[in-house]
Amino acid sequence: MDIELRGISKRFGPVQANQDINLEIRAGEVLGLLGENGAGKSTLMNILSGLYSADTGEILIDGSPAIFTGPGDSIANGIGMVHQHFMLVPVFSVVENVILGVEPTSGVDYLDLEAARAQVQEINTRYGMEVPTDALIEDLPVGIQQRVEILKVLFRSADVLILDEPTAVLTPQEVEEFFTIVRALRDAGKGIVFITHKLHEILEIADRVSVLRQGQIVGQGDPASFSEADLAEMMVGRPVSFSVGRAESTSGDTVLELAGVSLFDAAQDARLVDINLSVHGGEVVGIAGVQGNGQTELVEAITGLSAVTTGEIGFAGQDITRASVRQRHRMGVAHIPEDRHKSGMVGNFTVAENMVLNSYYDESVTSGVQIDWRRVHARAAAACLSYDVRTPSVFLGAGSLSGGNQQKMVVARELERDVRLIVASQPTRGVDVGSIEYIHRQLIACRDRGNAVLIISSELDEILDLSDRIYVMFEGRIAATFDNRGGGADRNAIGLAMAGVSQGTNPGAGRSGNRGSAA
Amino acid sequence: MSGEARSSGPAMSPDMKALLVPAIDSRSSWRELFILPLAAMFLAMLIGALIMMATSVAPETILQSFIAMAHGSVGSIHAISETLTAAIPLVLAGLGIGLAFRAGLFNIGAEGQMVVGGLAAAIASFLVTGLSIWLHLPLVLLVGLAIGAVYAAIAGLLKAATGAHEVISTIMLNLISIRLLDYMLRQPFIQKEGRSDPISKAVLETAELPRILEFLDGNLRLHAGLFIMLAAVAVIYWLLFRSKLGFAFRISGENPGAARYAGIRAGLTIVMAMAIAGALAGLAGAIQVSGVLGRATPGFTAGIGFDAIAVALLGRSHPVGILLAGLLFGALEAGGRQMQVDAGVSIDMIGIMQALIIIFVAAPLLVRRIFPPLFRERPRGGEENG
Amino acid sequence: MFMKKAALTTGIAAAFMLASAGGASAFTACQVTDVGGIDDAGFNQTAWKGVQDAMSSYGIDGRYLESQSETDYEPNLNSLIESKCDVIISVGFLMGDATKTSAEANAGQKYSIVDFAYDPTIPNVIGQVYATNEAGFLAGYLSAGMSKSGVVGTFGGINIPPVTAFMDGYYYGVAYHNSQKGTNVQVLGWNPASKEGLFTGNFESLDDGRAFAQNLYDEGADIVMPVAGPVGLGSAALADELGSDALMIVGVDADQTQTDPDRAHVYLTSVLKRMDSTVMQVIKQAMDGSFSGGILLGNLQNDGVGLAPYHHFDDKVPAALKAEVEEVRAGLISGAIKAGG
Structure with a gap:
């Protein structure tokens, strides 16, 4: 037919x-x-x-x-x-x-x-x-x-x-x-x-x-x-460069360190099992894996949305295992959530309101118990310009922006302030190619400023493109780790690890004292 | 924080200025707040007329009844006084319900919160003696406000601690409050002397909200609660749209996931929002007792707490919208009375029309379909401005 | 849009003229009901019947305004003042305070309240109260004459004077029969001296009506007078099951063979409170200028209270007893017999 x-x-x-x-x-x-x-x-x-x-x-x-x-x-x-x-x-x-x-x-x-x-x-x-x-x-x-x-x-x-x-x-x-x-x-x-x-x-x-x-x-x-x-x-509609052309990373101090982190949900099912990982300043670490293998829980544990059952989380030398979401936010943890509609933004709010979604209480935009909207608007406008969020006005409802612009808005909000660690979960899901390219560049730029970047994505290409090191998650564990400096990781081996096929860790990935190996 | 973001004035680029031009959306919100309810009201009157015709009311009687309604709601100083008097508790309780809506909570309990607030205010109004009006009246109103807040916070706590749905718990609290009222009104220290039916002692003069039009005519019931209502509209507007707490409420209501992401503590937000909602309802109860009724009786809330749900819906949970919706409901109530007196049309007709208005407001698409020209999107920069 | 508005405005203007031109009657009587509504099969309805009777007899206008809740009383009274009513009739002691407030604020307006009186009286309000003890007395006398078991009973809703007046009269009526005819009929459920008796505590529960009547029946009573509004319907249902040979009911307020036609055969008679009659009298006074505030007592003499026809028992009540009841009635009117015992 x-x-x-x-x-x-x-x-x-x-x-x-x-x-x-x-x-x-x-x-x-x-x-x-x-x-x-x-x-x-x-x-x-x-x-x-x-x-x-x-x-x-x-x-x-x-x-x-x-x-x-x-x-x-x-x-x-x-x-x-x-x-x-x-x-x-x-x-x-x-x-x-x-x-x-x-x-x-x-x-x-x-x-x-x-x-x-x-x-x-x-x-x-x-x-x-x-x-x-x-x-x-x-x-x-x-x-x-x-x-x-x-x-x-x-x-x-x-x-x-x-x-x-x-x-x-x-x-x-x-x-x-x-x-x-x-x-x-x-x-x-x-x-x-x-x-x-x-x-x-x-x-x-x-x-x-x-x-x-x-x-x-x-x-x-x-x-x-x-x-x-x-x-x-x-x-x-214009030439796109595919690979972000990242320079050799200049790895610095450990910014994020998870030691023996496990997390059980309300039904006492293990969601994370003995996770050990570290992210250094000036490097991008990618978490690969098929959706639903503990990535969401990992992000929640790092950002403070879920309390870990056992293990410790260190951030820039401090123990933040029990720190609240806001404390971590203030310390410099940025979080690009995996689903912007579910948690990253409010469609019925204006772009400006979304720009202070998780920092509206900060002294920089408040006077007493009141939010100083003039400052919020000015800051939102500046962020829209510097992060290429295409909107006719910061007073427009964020829901009427395109997916790419919504995501850029979220990225702008998270990267616009002084941060040490960026946790970017599915940062380009549902986003057009032009915006993907832009967001990738911003993440790499962030790395180049010496920050630690953790990217969680179910798009293996994205992980391979951006990451200096790669962890593969399977059923709540780190199933394998790979070194990808210079793009050396074996795509096929990662794919097998994602599917849970037991595999050795490639040499060189254990550089930071990582014990993650076969699951 | 980026320093350049705070720079303003001459340094601002034209791009940035463009981004800061406000009021892109104001026309559609203007439509939402005014045109939609007006269209809904028109439709409700139309169907109301049809129902009356179906029950073989003569056409001239129908016309007469609508005229009576207009006359009874805005046609005289007395009518306006009645409209405003009826609107005061509706707006106050409606503000509370609207605020809870904004925070994602469906507070069915305004009635019960009014009952306990009003009852507590009544008790404070005759048990506390020897104070001047400057102390006694604020005390009575504050007691109503506080008790209403505490009562609503129970439902909030239950939800925060156990996940009990607030709709169920507030309905149950309503039932409890009504029985509690009956019981309390029979207690010797509350019950009016020489009465065996449940009725409280009268509010002392020092606890009465003064009638503000009494100098014109003794029958004008409008009282100083009007100013409290207007102040509450302003305060709730500020709270929702200017304060940090209100922003947290709105995030929680619009997108609980985003609220969690933003580090907003859900339990605290729920309890706070319910408490504020209850405070407003309790204040409404206290104002009814102190400004209108002069005592507490069984059923003194007269279902205002339920009507206020409709007011909040009609007002789209926006303080100004709620003010307008409350005035409309007040007008319907005052006008409905006149409708019955002049045209002999049953007071039930008003209830039907109120319900119809709500249905049409709750189904905006329907109204848009019926009146497409009113809602047609014109290209930006059209002849109207917000 | 503009055209529509213009058309609407014209329509409204036309209708205004229509409304102001039409129906300007000389006299208007207005009633505010309590929460029971105009068709409550109780005093609201009976009072409205009085207004309607006055409308047909005197050619006046009548209006009513229903209260949906207690908070409506005051605004409803105010609306009627706005509507230029010549006399405003309110109903029931629950409206007592609101009527008083309104009357004191509007001294030029005539008011009357059914089944309530003020002490001291208010110059522009007629309180309509009823000597139900007189009619109750007749019912008591009749019951004593009709009882085969020598035991009759009564019970009330709550222990308040409007209720116990019936029971007082009933008690003394029986006592009068005993003293006149040498009988020894007992009255269960009320003792006028100690002011104690049987009360259901409500005016709603038909189950209570059945249970209380059952208790009295078990104690030997073959005639029961429930003074508790609809509660009595439960008692009538019991009588219906037991058969009217075993248990008869004395109705109160209205002729209950009319309001409870399915069980008309169990009602020996009813103690009538003729609110329609007193309302009509008040309207007449307001019309002819003889209106003056105070108390209008509905009694046997002015037909404000009375005994309903015997209906189903017409041929069972001995002619002699009927005649005696009429004699007692005349005695009560003349003052030869005191209903207070």
Whole structure:
């Protein structure tokens, strides 16, 4: 089944989300759709999946015009969407999740589970997905859950699959397995739209690529004819330098030291187990790992949001194990939280208010019990300028900024003051390439000023790009450590460590007396 | 802290000046605060009229009833006095509820806080004797305020310590307060002499809020609580939007995750916000006793604590919005009375219209759909300014 | 938008003229109800019936304003003053304070309050009170004549004079029958000398009404007079189950065969408090200029209290007894018999 989008335009108020877009999705082909956040990818795919209707333009399916008035229409036309956030019921089995909503019944309302199971199993084996069909979703790893999502759309007889940022939650190994499945689907004649902002993935999997910028297609063609730099330039609209080109680090005194830190949650489950790590002034340390392996807890322990159960945390020679969030903040711990919407900012507050979110009580912006908003506004305006936060006014609601500008606002707030340690958790999640580049530069600049930088990211590329040393976390432990000065760390070895495959620590990483080794 | 950020005046760059131009959002907030409630009121009156027609009230009676409502709420000095008198406790309790909303707490307990505050104020008003009005009246009001604060703080403490949801605990505290009132009003040191029904002794003259329009007409009930209400609006505005504590409240309410991130202690914030909310409700109760009723009786709060929830919602938890919403509700109450007298339309109609207004305000999208021209986004720099 | 406003303004102006032109009656009587509301099947409704009777008999205007809570009393009275009412009628002793305050502030305004009186009296308020002991006396006499077991009973809501007046009269009525006819009928549940008796402590619980009547029945009473508003309905339900041969009920306030028609057959009679009658009298006085503040006592003589018809028991009450009740009634009116015993 071939789909052609012809002259699609869509406007939301003053924002032209899509403008005159022409796109072809062909059977047996992977179309890579590349674009920054806010470039119009989501709008376009929502039009294709029937959630929105285009202002102008038409959708042709095998040459004849189709009109979608709702998601049901696109499913009926063989278009299936796999969302970035899974929509699965954890306590249901794979089969139950797959058939949810389209349950095959016989008689009045008898659920024919056997017929369904056979059908699901057939799809499962045809594409080599190796999903245990009777397992409960909650027992399955993320990579398998994603395959269940794909099973769902295939079960609904989809000929065209839209995969929205499918690799964001996967380890490098899982990505490879995932690509195998995608290729199998393609070879079986399915049309696939692969949405991503990761350039190397496009180069690896896509048969054709279309680049979207500011609602328009700015380039398409055979990926082989483009380099990463070409694609990035098309995507951002200006030359982007990929690697931040960090200079050799000049490591100084130990700024952060965790010794034997363990953390148990309320249910007495171990979230962190015997963590020993150190971060020195003038170096970037990266924490790699698949999400949910203790990174969140590690950040909370360091910033004071969670009390550790055992162990000690030292900061610039002082014991801060029992220090409060504010004490640590005052001592010079900056914290870029992993999810800005959940904790890093308040969307309904103005940019200025967000700029003092965690320092509003500081003498520098208060007089007595009152906040001196004039000073706050002036400071916010200055920070917006020096950190490239693009907003028409500091009085604008932060929620109306783009993701990149929101994150830059958070970064500006944290880096603008005198700090010794920057804990940056997923610092570029949901951020456009231009802003990623900018934020990376700021973090490196911070390092070059002699500060300690700890980066926690599930994007291995980000870790490899920025870090001088790398710790890999798996199931709450430091599974391995790597030296990455000069970019020497073995990507494959890190990937295996992320997946929990026992592995030796590469030599040189133990420089700072680190005992972290195989998990 | 970066030194250059504090520099101002001639050194400021044009870019920075542009960033500091305020009031980008003020038009939409103006819409939220004024146009939306007005449109909601119009719709409520429309549906109110339809309901009256459905119950076979003659069209001229319906028109007459709306005129009576206008007349009874703003048509005379008496009407205005009644409107303001009714608005005072609604605004005060509404401010407390709105503040709690801002801090992410749903305080259903304003009624109970009014009851205990008013009861305590009543007791202080006749048990304490021999003081001048300058000492006695403030004492009585402060007692109401303090007891209301303590009572609400119980719900706050329960939430902070055990996670008990404040909606449940404040509802339960409401029930307790009502029974407590009945019980206390029968105690010999409180109960009015010679009465066997629950009713308190009268408030001493030194504890009465003076009626401020008495020089015009003895029937004008408007009392000095008006000034307390206006002061409270200003104080709560300052607290929410100027003070450190208010900023902490607002972060906690908007995004608990961000509050935790910012090192704000959730438990303390909850207790403080509830206590302030309770203080305002308790003050409202004390003012009713001292300024309007002259004694405590069962049900003296007359559901004002519940109406105040609607006032806070209608006012979008903004002190100025709450002031306006409280005045509107006061006007509906005073006007509703006239509506019944002049047109013989049941007082229940007012309750229906109040509820309809709330529904429309709670469903702003609906109102926007019905009146698209009022809410259409015009390009910036249009003919209107905030 | 502007056009809409203009149209609205014109409409309002037109309606104003309409409103001021219409319905200017010579005399207006206004009533403020207590929290029970205008249709409480109790004194609010009965008093409003008096206003309505006056409307149809004298061609006046009548209005009412319902109080939703006790805090409404004062503003409601004030609104009626604003509305130029000729006489304002309030209801019940709960409104006593508010009526007094309003009356003292507006000396030119005529007020009357149902079922309450002031001591000392207020020049512009007529307090309407009822000699329910007189009617209770008749009910007591009748009960003593009708009782087969020689035991009758009564109980009250709470121990306050408006309640115990009924019970006093009832007690002395029985006693009068005993002294006149040489019977020895006992009254359970009230002792006028010690002011002690049976009280439910509320005016709501139908369960209490049933339980108290059951107690009295177990002690031998075959006629019970509950003086506790709706509580009595519980007693009537018990009588309904036991059968009216075993237990009869004497209703109070209104003719309860009308307010409780399902169980009309258990009511021997009812002790009437004719608030409609006294309200109408007050309106008449206000109209003809004979209004003067003080107390209007509704008694047997002016029909302010009375005994309801026997209805279902009409052929069971012996003609002789009926005649005796009429004699007693005449005696009470003339003063030959004292209801106080």
